[in-house]
Amino acid sequence: xxxxxxxxxxxxxxxxxxxxxxxxxxxxxxxxxxxxxxxxxxxxxxxxxxxxxxxxxxxxxxxxxxxxxxxxxxxxxxxxxxxxxxxxxxxxxxxxxxxxxxxxxxxxxxxxxxxxxxxxxxxxxxxxxxxxxxxxxxxxxxxxxxxxxxxxxxxxxxxxxxxxxxxxxxxxxxxxxxxxxxxxxxxxxxxxxxxxxxxxxxxxxxxxxxxxxxxxx
Numbered sequence: 001x002x003x004x005x006x007x008x009x010x011x012x013x014x015x016x017x018x019x020x021x022x023x024x025x026x027x028x029x030x031x032x033x034x035x036x037x038x039x040x041x042x043x044x045x046x047x048x049x050x051x052x053x054x055x056x057x058x059x060x061x062x063x064x065x066x067x068x069x070x071x072x073x074x075x076x077x078x079x080x081x082x083x084x085x086x087x088x089x090x091x092x093x094x095x096x097x098x099x100x101x102x103x104x105x106x107x108x109x110x111x112x113x114x115x116x117x118x119x120x121x122x123x124x125x126x127x128x129x130x131x132x133x134x135x136x137x138x139x140x141x142x143x144x145x146x147x148x149x150x151x152x153x154x155x156x157x158x159x160x161x162x163x164x165x166x167x168x169x170x171x172x173x174x175x176x177x178x179x180x181x182x183x184x185x186x187x188x189x190x191x192x193x194x195x196x197x198x199x200x201x202x203x204x205x206x207x208x209x210x211x212x213x214x215x216x217x
Contacts, residue, residue, distance in 0.1 A: 020090040021093060023038065023102070024040060024084070025085060027079050027082065027085060030076040030079070030080075031057070031072075032072045033068070034052045034054040034075075035048050038087065046097070047102055048095055048100065050089070050101045050102050050103055051129070051133065052115050052123070053163060055159065056162055056169075057072060060169060064159065067151055075120070078111050085105065085111075086105040087104055088102055113136065119144030119151050122161050122163070122197055123137050123197065123198055124163065124202070125137070125202065127204070127208050138181060138199060139198075142198040175204070176203060176204055177206050177209050178201070179200070179212075181200070185214070185215070185217050186216050
């Protein structure tokens with residue numbers, strides 16, 4: 001009964017949540033701005049904030065320096081070590097590193113949205129994604145850009161988006177096609193800069209983009 005009441009409260013406070021799986025645990029480490037280690041019972045889980053991409057603290061020995069540290073410290077302030085959190089994720093809720101991709105709830109606040117709203121991360125979705133979720137995250141990201149919060153302030157105007165930093169660090173070119181969630185226009189990876197950061201959605205295959213109404217113009 002207690003579990004049912006909890007799920008009902010989540011639906012009331014967070015109506016766009018996709019409620020398939022739930023992890024309850026305690027934060028034992030904040031690695032960077034988008035990755036936590038959570039203890040649940042005798043198990044430990046790496047949790048990656050769904051839809052959020054923050055500057056790299058350590059990526060194959062490369063770092064984005066100050067903005068990465070500030071983003072991590074911001075998240076550590078929202079969910080300090082010792083915080084008891086809830087992570088919500090669905091059947092697609094693991095990345096290639098086997099981290100849980102989820103929405104982190106603490107004290108009735110969705111931390112993912114707070115990171116975006118305060119500008120300490122970029123919106124980052126690779127299909128499949130929930131349309132209602134990406135719409136809510138897009139609004140939070142646009143708020144940060146419009147109000148020059150965090151990474152979108154003048155201080156960090158020359159900082160690369162984390163995705164671009166990862167590609168540059170390894171001398172790689174992005175392979176994901178990029179869609180504009182507002183216009184439904186599709187772009188090649190090298191043209192992602194043509195889409196405002198709060199309207200970008202990534203697709204590993206252009207046919208996936210086509211099947212979701214995106215197309216090249």
